[in-house]
Amino acid sequence: MIGGLDFFSDGKRAAVSTWEGDIWIVSGLDESLEKITWKRFASGGYENLGLKIVNDVIYTTGRDQITRYYDFNGDGEADFYENFNNQATSSTGFHEFAFDLQTDKDGNFYTAKAGPVKGGGRGFGGGGGNGFVTAFAGTIQKISKDGKTREVYATGLRAPNGLGVGPDGQVTSSDNEGTWVPSTPINWVKKGSFLGVEDTRHGNTAEFKQPLCYLSHSDFDNSGGGQVWVTSDKWPFKGEMLHMSYGQCRLFLDMMEEVRGALQDGGERIPITVIAKATRAMYNHHAGEHTITGLHGQPPRVTDITRLDSGR
Numbered sequence: 001m002i003g004g005l006d007f008f009s010d011g012k013r014a015a016v017s018t019w020e021g022d023i024w025i026v027s028g029l030d031e032s033l034e035k036i037t038w039k040r041f042a043s044g045g046y047e048n049l050g051l052k053i054v055n056d057v058i059y060t061t062g063r064d065q066i067t068r069y070y071d072f073n074g075d076g077e078a079d080f081y082e083n084f085n086n087q088a089t090s091s092t093g094f095h096e097f098a099f100d101l102q103t104d105k106d107g108n109f110y111t112a113k114a115g116p117v118k119g120g121g122r123g124f125g126g127g128g129g130n131g132f133v134t135a136f137a138g139t140i141q142k143i144s145k146d147g148k149t150r151e152v153y154a155t156g157l158r159a160p161n162g163l164g165v166g167p168d169g170q171v172t173s174s175d176n177e178g179t180w181v182p183s184t185p186i187n188w189v190k191k192g193s194f195l196g197v198e199d200t201r202h203g204n205t206a207e208f209k210q211p212l213c214y215l216s217h218s219d220f221d222n223s224g225g226g227q228v229w230v231t232s233d234k235w236p237f238k239g240e241m242l243h244m245s246y247g248q249c250r251l252f253l254d255m256m257e258e259v260r261g262a263l264q265d266g267g268e269r270i271p272i273t274v275i276a277k278a279t280r281a282m283y284n285h286h287a288g289e290h291t292i293t294g295l296h297g298q299p300p301r302v303t304d305i306t307r308l309d310s311g312r
Helices: none
Strands: 002-007 013-018 023-027 037-042 050-054 057-061 066-070 080-085 098-103 109-113 140-143 150-155 163-165 171-174 184-189 213-215 224-229 241-245 250-259 262-270 277-284 289-295 305-308
Touching (some): 002 057, 002 289, 013 050, 057 098, 057 109, 098 163, 109 163, 171 224, 184 224, 184 262, 250 277
Parallel strands (some): 002 050, 050 098, 163 224, 224 277
Antiparallel strands (some): 002 013, 013 023, 050 057, 109 140, 171 184, 241 250, 277 289, 289 305
């Protein structure tokens, strides 16, 4: 049930966070992959569906806060969990997840939050423990690099299970089909954007910003994951963006072009098999590879990690 992934600076170790609240350190990620070691680094998180490593320090985002972890004695287990920022809001709604954690080139953090989707998937809020629309529900948020401030960066999302931040600060997101979302979009997000869900507009007076594209619900992607940019010459798509499908366990190449001043996009499926539901990906600069993580919603199916490079 992996919801977050990043690599340490040595390129041979990664940290992953799980929906159940654990953080694991995965070692032995060399070329051979002959001896992989998993060690639990921390536990007790509140649905940690995003993880980022900054200067070899682990940060996670959950429904309660962004947490920074310290291993003072170097034994591979966290000794102190620091509240890095807990300015987000949350209702009792079961579906108000905090998705993903990314940083821009200036060190600011970004995360996305779902709205309180009703049981059954249609509408928001209401009684029966379904929660209500809080101040940060259905938004993308920007958190300063020191953790002192959190602001709404864009509004109008339903269940954005993943986002991306490009090398030049480009912010993207997906969303999940449902109320106000006719099919899976890939959004190019500017500060102040309204992305279409009226229940999570939060008074934003901006016009609806059309997505780069909608992916067909039945044929391509019925539930979007995150995005990752190709930044190496070792991959054939340098400078391009990849999109992950949680619903269909797929990886797409996003082919963007500008037409009359507006960006548009088409998704071409990369013909690989991803066993688990693709949610997060991270580029390993040392190995020249992208690693994709996913999760299944029903036990006893297992989490899969798929490693990709230009030759495999």
